[in-house]
Amino acid sequence: MVHGEAWTIKEFFVYPNEYIYWTIQIVMYPFMTGLVAGAFVLSSLYHVFGVKQLKEIARFSLVFSFALLPVAMMPLMLHLQQPQRGIEVMMTPHFTSAIAAFGIVFTTYAMIVASELWFVYRKYFVDTALELRQLGDKRTPVQNFRHLLYTVLTLGAWDVGEHALEKDEKAVKFLAGLGIPVACFLHGYAGFIFGSVKANALWMTPLMPVIFICSAVVSGIALCIITYVVTMELRKLIYAWQRRNKPYLPSTEELKSAELHVVTMTTKYLVMFLVLAITLELLDLIFRGYTAVKSWDILRKVIYEKDFTKIFILQYGFGNLLPFILLLLPRLTIRRAVAATLMVLVGVFMMRWNVVIGGQAFSASYSGFMEYVLPIWPHDMETFKEGFFGALMVLLTPYVLFYGLTKVMPVFGLKEDSH
């Protein structure tokens, strides 16, 4: 079986070698990197621009961004025909290719996020390590391991005096500021990968990187809101249960009002970026229709006929317009915010889908169409990797990583003076 034949349906004249070669995993790739970049930008809004209302969610989204980071690479590895050679992109990059920059941009970004995290959590690492050290010989094996882990994590920087912490704060601010352009670059470059393919009429537009960045920020903020609310709900349950023994814990009402405050503030930024993203996307569409170059005949058929439901109903209607209204109606509740942000995530996912799959929905001969049938039940490795379950695996991994990370770097319940 030829790669791509299992899920491609051809209609009318399509060149014999044309198939849907870039499938669900390539939809997942910009979607996941978008979440990484978006989550980071959200955390930077607090650290750099001092948006105090975002303090609570800032630390949270920074850790979440770090958890998402390795997952941005997963879909690429799952899609490669020779994944064992994937490392060559970093080892022998061919710099005329947009993909070759991946290694450099990605590692730079990873280092920035990791060092920012370290500065944010340094005091916590030192405090915990010292606390465990005091236990001396009474440490259990688990505590021994934690002691070792936190000692290593301090990297030998034990000074937690006022002066040192001030310096930490400055470093965080600097790194968060540096991280914003790098995060935008990381994602803008994912857009460039598509936007620079001159052979593809739907992809080729200089607006692509900008559209990608805007929708990335939208999706990143949306995912942070949802994950934040879910974690807060869990905390409420846990605290309600623990309060019997520890009456000093915050009450459910206190948590609820804090939660609503954070969510309302964050959704304002979400709406802002959403407006920007939609404006650019519509500009692109209008421009194509107005200039009506050679490819417009086939693009029009794909956009207004073949993919109408996916583009206008799922992406613009359900994914953009509806949540836009929901978020702007007065007296926002948590439930409504969550519903709206979930819709936004669907909208951004559909946007990625419509770009990646939509760009392959027509033949380069402009006289035929290709339809992608997502493999649900895998019958071999290929249909697993590039099918529903492969995508699901990519979608769930960040949560597993996030859970692991919060064991080492708790995002809630730190003392007030930390940032």
Place this chain on the structure above:
Amino acid sequence: MINRRDFCKKALLVAGGLAIPLTALEIFNPRRLRAEKSGSGKVRWVFLVDTHKCVGCGLCVRACKIENEVPYDANVTRTWVERYVVTKDGKIHVDSPKGALDGFTSTKIDQGAEHPLEIRNEDIDKAFFVPKLCNQCDNPPCVQVCPVGATYQTEDGVVLVDRSWCIGCGYCIMGCPYGVRFFHPVHRVAEKCNFCYHRISKGMKSACVDACPFGARRIGNIKDPNDPVTKIIMTERVAILKEEYGTKPQVFYLGLSREVK
């Protein structure tokens, strides 16, 4: 406190130490590379297709598949033949069933998932065949986009793929406006027509040229003014495919019609 002498010594040591791994890298001079690519060579392979002579028998496709070990029944091919049927109502019908591996055995137009289209002879204005293969572009987008440099252009203009280096990302397949690239079903790396490089570099013709009973396909060296193919390209009216992409294709067509995609 470090004194000046020690500081200088240590600084030199560090600078020297850092320089050692750097020696592993070689700085290429782009001009030199370009000179090596286009200047010194005496050969630039080009292809000439005479569409008037093609009857759509598909012998070239068969010869190519066997010569280049692309599985015979796999629905991918390095070269193929397209059939164009223009009807009196101005509609253009195109097909290439299995790349015309078995020629065109039916008068019905293959439409993929749609039912084959029956066209009455009296409705036809004109009909013709167009063989397709890699254009070995002078400005190949596939070479530009390869993230690891596994696909490259030789001095004599042919674009090749290093099967031991290709990571199989498919970016080159996406980058080719002509749809000549695909994943090899056995080797699982990018695959394309290379003008039978193993043959032409030994003085033979490509398999499709040898297989064509009508002389519709010819291969030549555009740098040799006495080459018959060069003479035709230089003196007659030839056309290329999809000029608007700026790829500078090196497969020339005689009798190319505006309907050809």
